[in-house]
Amino acid sequence: MDLVGIYIREAFEGEGCPVCRTLQRFEEEEIGTILYEHVNDPAVxxxxxxxxxxxxxxxxxxxEVASSNPLYGGLGVAIIYEHMLRAYLESFDGGIVEGKCHLCFLVEEKERLTVTAIAERxxxxxxxxxxxxxxLCKRHYELLLGELEKRNPAFVEQLKEIQREKLENLRKxxxxxxxxxxxxxxRGPSVEESRAIRRSIEALKGLPLGINITNFGAEAKGRRKGIRFGWKV
Ligand SMILES: [Zn+2]
Ligand SMILES: [Zn+2]
Structure with a gap:
């Protein structure tokens, strides 16, 4: 298996939604890179x-990432938001348009690539x-199913069966x-039974990531119809 495959395989060997876990790691790395290298980068x-x-x-x-890691501290965040406040004050009376967050954009792109890479392997x-x-959380199970129908339809039924079994197991x-x-x-509840509470929420709602929070609603509706911001599923 290639490098991307090995990375994804590791996520599948663990617990929870492999896609959410991959995106959580990616998001944290991206934030780390911004704080560590790009605070003063004009393009960023x-x-x-x-x-x-x-x-x-x-x-x-x-x-949160800056506060939890002494390597970053508050300086980077202070520099960024001093600049943002300045920009806001400059057009204070004229109003300012807030465009799409570029971290949202990066994570969405990573999500698309990850689901495609899984479907191919x-x-x-x-x-x-x-x-x-x-x-797999509900969102990523559905995205993967859509991708498999296009690329690898032979696995659709097997995935459905395994997913249903896993969810039934969690319910039990x-x-x-x-x-x-x-x-x-x-005996009281076992450790596994106690852990199932958290695992069930993750299976239905995914991890608390931007893609699972910010994009809920209109986008989810579009996804059911197979339309998702230019990405057909
Ligand atoms: Zn997920
Ligand atoms: Zn965002």
Whole structure:
């Protein structure tokens, strides 16, 4: 398997949604690169300015990543947002247009590439997926299914079957958690049953990423019809 394939395979061997996990890592790396290398890069500054300092989700992620790592500290964020406030004040009376956040754009592009790469390697990834604790979230399961229908239709039914089994397994674990939470239960909920709570939310809603929060609604509707901002699924 090639390098991209190895990277994706690792995500499939883990727990949770392999696509969300890949995007979460990517997003954090991108934010790290901005803070570490590009705070004073004029091109990156212009990208920030176009959205007046990213979308609310990514602005707060930037702040969190900077605050949680002493390597970055607050200086980079201060420099960026001093510039953003200046830009805002310059056109304070005239109003300012907030364009699309470029981190949203980058993550969406990465999502598209990741789903395509998975669909192309489904023969190798499907057995890994079947045997692991990974569960594609609803959004990424649907995107992958759409991609498979175009590129690799032979795997559509197998993926559906595995996905249904995984979700049913999660449901049973939650049922076990509920039953064993009863005071008459001898053992109490197991670690696996307790972990199923978090895993179930991830399976239905994905990780708390911009793509799962910001784009919910109109885009999801478009996706069901097979139209998604120029990307046909
Ligand atoms: Zn996902
Ligand atoms: Zn964003």
């Amino acid at each position: 500054r212009e990208q920030f300015k176009a959205s007046l300092g990213l979308c609310p989700y990514h602005a707060w992620r930037l702040f 489904m023969d190798e990834l499907l057995p890994v997926y079947r045997d692991s604790k990974a569960v 674990l939650l049922e076990g958690f509920i039953e064993n939470s009863d005071y008459r239960s001898e």
